Amino acid sequence: MFSRDKWNEIIESLSSNWFRTILTAFGVFWGIFILVILLAAGKGLENGVKQGFGGMATNSMFMWAQTPSKPYKGLPKGRRYNFKIDDVTAIKDNVRGLKFVSPRNQLGGFGGSNNVIRGLKSGAFNVYGDYPEIIQQQPMDITSGRFLNYNDIDDKRKVAIIGEAVKTTMYDSGEEVLGTYLKINGVNFQVIGTYKKKGNGGGNAEEAQKEIYVPFTAFSQAFNQGDLVGWMAITADSQHSITALKSDVFDVIKKRHNIHPEDTRAIGNFDLFQEFNKINGLFIALKGIAYFVGILILLSGVIGISNIMLIVVKERTNEIGVRRALGATPWSIRGQILLEAIFLTLISGMTGIIAATGVLAIVNSFLDKSNASEMMFINPSVDLGVVIIALIILIISGLLAGFIPAQNAIKIKPVDALRTE
Amino acid sequence: MIEIKDLHKSYQTGATSLHVLKGINFNVKEGELVSIMGSSGSGKSTLLNILGMLDEADAGSYTLDNVPIKNLNEKIAAQYRNKFLGFIFQSFNLIGYKSALDNVGMPLYYQGMKRKERVERSMAYLEKVGLADWASHLPNELSGGQKQRVAIARALASDPKVLLADEPTGALDTKTSYEVMDLIQGINDEGKTILVVTHEEDIAHMTKRIVNLKDGVIIDDSFVNQVRAKANV
Numbered sequence: 001m002f003s004r005d006k007w008n009e010i011i012e013s014l015s016s017n018w019f020r021t022i023l024t025a026f027g028v029f030w031g032i033f034i035l036v037i038l039l040a041a042g043k044g045l046e047n048g049v050k051q052g053f054g055g056m057a058t059n060s061m062f063m064w065a066q067t068p069s070k071p072y073k074g075l076p077k078g079r080r081y082n083f084k085i086d087d088v089t090a091i092k093d094n095v096r097g098l099k100f101v102s103p104r105n106q107l108g109g110f111g112g113s114n115n116v117i118r119g120l121k122s123g124a125f126n127v128y129g130d131y132p133e134i135i136q137q138q139p140m141d142i143t144s145g146r147f148l149n150y151n152d153i154d155d156k157r158k159v160a161i162i163g164e165a166v167k168t169t170m171y172d173s174g175e176e177v178l179g180t181y182l183k184i185n186g187v188n189f190q191v192i193g194t195y196k197k198k199g200n201g202g203g204n205a206e207e208a209q210k211e212i213y214v215p216f217t218a219f220s221q222a223f224n225q226g227d228l229v230g231w232m233a234i235t236a237d238s239q240h241s242i243t244a245l246k247s248d249v250f251d252v253i254k255k256r257h258n259i260h261p262e263d264t265r266a267i268g269n270f271d272l273f274q275e276f277n278k279i280n281g282l283f284i285a286l287k288g289i290a291y292f293v294g295i296l297i298l299l300s301g302v303i304g305i306s307n308i309m310l311i312v313v314k315e316r317t318n319e320i321g322v323r324r325a326l327g328a329t330p331w332s333i334r335g336q337i338l339l340e341a342i343f344l345t346l347i348s349g350m351t352g353i354i355a356a357t358g359v360l361a362i363v364n365s366f367l368d369k370s371n372a373s374e375m376m377f378i379n380p381s382v383d384l385g386v387v388i389i390a391l392i393i394l395i396i397s398g399l400l401a402g403f404i405p406a407q408n409a410i411k412i413k414p415v416d417a418l419r420t421e
Numbered sequence: 422m423i424e425i426k427d428l429h430k431s432y433q434t435g436a437t438s439l440h441v442l443k444g445i446n447f448n449v450k451e452g453e454l455v456s457i458m459g460s461s462g463s464g465k466s467t468l469l470n471i472l473g474m475l476d477e478a479d480a481g482s483y484t485l486d487n488v489p490i491k492n493l494n495e496k497i498a499a500q501y502r503n504k505f506l507g508f509i510f511q512s513f514n515l516i517g518y519k520s521a522l523d524n525v526g527m528p529l530y531y532q533g534m535k536r537k538e539r540v541e542r543s544m545a546y547l548e549k550v551g552l553a554d555w556a557s558h559l560p561n562e563l564s565g566g567q568k569q570r571v572a573i574a575r576a577l578a579s580d581p582k583v584l585l586a587d588e589p590t591g592a593l594d595t596k597t598s599y600e601v602m603d604l605i606q607g608i609n610d611e612g613k614t615i616l617v618v619t620h621e622e623d624i625a626h627m628t629k630r631i632v633n634l635k636d637g638v639i640i641d642d643s644f645v646n647q648v649r650a651k652a653n654v
Binding site for chain 1: 470473475476495496499500502503504508510514515516517518519527528530531532536575579
């Protein structure tokens with residue numbers, strides 16, 4: 001079927017009218033070009049927005065204590081309660097499918113007064129009491145030294161990991177940071193590492209670099225928190241979604257703190273997974289639109305090819321008649337027309353894919369030069385799967401484009417074909 | 422070689438039906454060179470088309486080399502045409518974008534012959550018609566006589582049982598016509614059965630037998646003394 005002769009035939013008949021062949025091919029070229037560019041643009045936007053999450057474990061939620069809105073077991077509504085450190089172990093024991101349950105405490109915050117002093121310098125920073133797992137839930141790059149570990153937790157070591165912005169505020173440039181001491185709310189902590197947060201963090205980009213991490217246990221002791229837990233960051237494993245496990249976690253807390261089972265206001269939460277899914281849905285819709293528009297444009301190109309093939313068949317009526325008189329079977333004629341259509345579609349389509357990839361490469365090199373973290377648009381690209389899908393679409397559309405002309409070609413009776421002069 | 426019994430054919434043109442062949446009976450033995458004559462509308466081309474399996478008769482029987490030609494589907498008809506018949510047309514019908522050599526090779530291509538063998542065979546036939554030097558030329562670089570000779574080489578390429586020529590000299594001047602007829606006579610001398618449709622008396626007399634058609638019936642079928650074309654060139 002794919003002998004050299006067959007290819008020669010195809011090349012010969014396509015090259016017999018170069019200008020027309022190229023104009024026809026342009027329709028499909030343009031269709032697939034637009035399809036790939038649209039898909040890549042969607043991907044670029046998606047990459048840009050998702051980078052804003054900074055590689056955060058998206059299957060996570062944050063949970064904090066609010067005031068119960070219903071009286072229960074003799075306790076009034078509107079009272080105050082706090083999460084306790086025992087709640088963490090209770091949640092871990094009672095809810096299956098959770099990966100990390102990290103209790104957290106915080107000092108300072110937006111617009112807080114100066115709480116950190118070093119020599120003559122002072123600054124206002126967010127100070128977090130944390131467990132080592134937090135780095136897997138809110139990833140950061142450790143730029144020097146190390147992050148917290150369980151020895152720090154167990155020994156309640158007064159050590160701190162500071163952000164890049166803390167470093168520039170509290171130290172002169174070139175000054176050695178590791179091993180020095182910072183006085184946080186009057187208590188000295190030794191700096192053992194520095195970090196830089198990933199992602200553009202949206203409005204928090206600057207704030208995110210102005211944080212200080214200390215061991216949870218040391219925090220509790222140094223700042224008189226006892227067994228209180230400010231809030232928790234909870235991540236589910238890959239087999240479960242945190243949205244599904246959320247109510248189980250709440251039930252554990254409600255039981256332990258005598259909260260009415262139907263009280264929905266007692267526990268505040270932010271479900272990152274749900275938010276992430278909303279954005280994901282947006283991008284799926286965007287991809288759908290890209291396919292829709294791209295395929296419609298491609299379709300007009302395919303119709304162009306079909307149209308031209310009809311004319312080609314008409315023009316070659318006599319030739320087809322001769323071929324049949326010489327012993328060409330209907331299938332060999334049909335195959336010839338179909339192959340020509342597929343070949344034309346594939347070649348122009350592949351040129352379109354290559355051209356689109358070229359344009360993307362140029363766009364990417366410009367994006368790389370500019371400060372990518374400021375952009376909502378990163379690395380627009382298409383993966384191999386998309387290219388394969390595009391090729392399959394091309395082959396199918398080539399078949400469709402050739403089908404009607406091929407049927408026309410074999411409908412011509414050899415005797416009629418030879419009569420046309 | 423060819424046996425035709427009571428062949429009928431009519432064409433439907435709008436409401437009226439045109440009865441073109443009204444019972445043709447006619448046999449051709451192996452090695453004959455027959456011309457079919459008749460004015461236009463006498464049905465000679467229709468007869469040739471039926472003989473060439475390009476068209477089907479309404480009634481009657483047609484046997485070619487002891488094979489009944491009846492109710493053929495397109496695929497088998499194509500194979501029979503390829504195996505049994507060689508066509509020579511008035512307007513040559515060479516494929517414009519193919520070289521002379523490739524044109525001659527077409528029937529062999531449809532037989533599924535390998536390229537190398539095909540080129541060898543085609544070259545041999547081109548040599549036979551005296552156009553070996555023109556093998557790589559496109560048809561529009563050849564003269565009318567040369568084109569027809571390429572077409573004859575093409576008709577011979579698959580070594581068919583019968584050659585069917587539809588006005589082979591219709592588009593040629595007298596001198597070239599005689600050259601072509603000389604070639605056809607030469608091929609017939611080698612034993613090939615050939616049918617020529619023509620309306621020119623001189624061409625008809627270069628065959629060995631003239632069948633005269635008028636209004637869809639054979640009015641005369643007689644053997645003649647063959648005039649050698651060579652003498653007239």
